[in-house]
Amino acid sequence: MAVIGIMDSGAGGLSVLRELRRVLPRARYLYYSDNAWCPYGDKSAEFIRERCTAITKELSGRGAEVMVVACNTATAAAIAHLRAQFALPFVGMEPAVKPAALGTKSGVIGVLATAGTLKASKYLITKGLYGSGVRIAEHVGSGFVELVENDILEGPEAEKVCEASLLPLLEAGADIIVLGCTHYPFLLGTLQKVARQRGYDGVRFIDPAPAVARRTVQILSEKGLSVEDAQGGTELLSSGPDQTLRKLYSLIDKEDRAREDA
């Protein structure tokens, strides 16, 4: 039975785990938060590659047969390197420029991501491929990862931090905002509130996690890996303290149960 390994610099990848569990509720998941080294956004690509290699070794040693790099920054820095080093299939993340470019009415899309993602050649290639007919406004979500890692998802402090990075994109005319870091979906409610308060009611936010979950299903079936008969369950691992990880995990777990009961 296939075990799915998921890694992120912290708890952000839980936004991907949430979508994976929607499409593969009976799979077994091993989630690794590298929060001793979080954030990745300002680290060198070389450092991130080393961490991703160590985490892949750890999770494959525990039985992972497919790895989801649930981190845009780590995907940009390390996925090619990981694919060259390990025989496992890897699924990565990247900012959802394509659906945003197809969906925009204003002709301007906004991308919120880490500094590491925005300067990576992977993202520049994506922009070249899918963003040519639109204007792309970009901003680092400054302080967003720290908010999530400290479990501050709403309230005045979260609103202030979110507004500082979101507003320039709204003022540039973006009607669709791409959440280009897996931590950011945990701030979606606050981002929507800030947009509404500033009079940008119609703005839409895109999280690529559902597409990544579908891609994982496809890869499992291409590789002939089945999760159908697995008991399911999620094991959480981290390189640092795990309070926030466990708290945000119970949040997505509660959402899952509420959905099952509905």
Ligand code: DGL
């Ligand atoms: N969650 C991450 C991402 O998707 C990384 C955030 C960080 O550690 O800077 O980019």
